[in-house]
Amino acid sequence: MTDIEARRAKELLEDEVLKSALTKVQEDLKKRWATSSPNEAKLREELYHELLGSLSFERKLKAMLGNGLKRK
Numbered sequence: 001m002t003d004i005e006a007r008r009a010k011e012l013l014e015d016e017v018l019k020s021a022l023t024k025v026q027e028d029l030k031k032r033w034a035t036s037s038p039n040e041a042k043l044r045e046e047l048y049h050e051l052l053g054s055l056s057f058e059r060k061l062k063a064m065l066g067n068g069l070k071r072k
Contacts, residue, residue, distance in 0.1 A: 006068020
């Protein structure tokens with residue numbers, strides 16, 4: 001992890017547009033999952049995996065930042 005990568009991860013995590021977009025995507029996925037019908041198991045599974053991907057993206061950025069901070 002370079003200092004540049006850690007700095008960019010911090011900038012992205014603090015970016016209001018990115019934060020808003022991630023929040024909206026995650027809220028939409030949760031809403032679509034909650035309002036799906038019982039016979040839409042495949043859709044719910046797809047929504048679940050999309051949500052996990054979004055959360056994984058956030059965790060990766062936080063880990064990049066954390067790893068950069070540990071090096072200092």
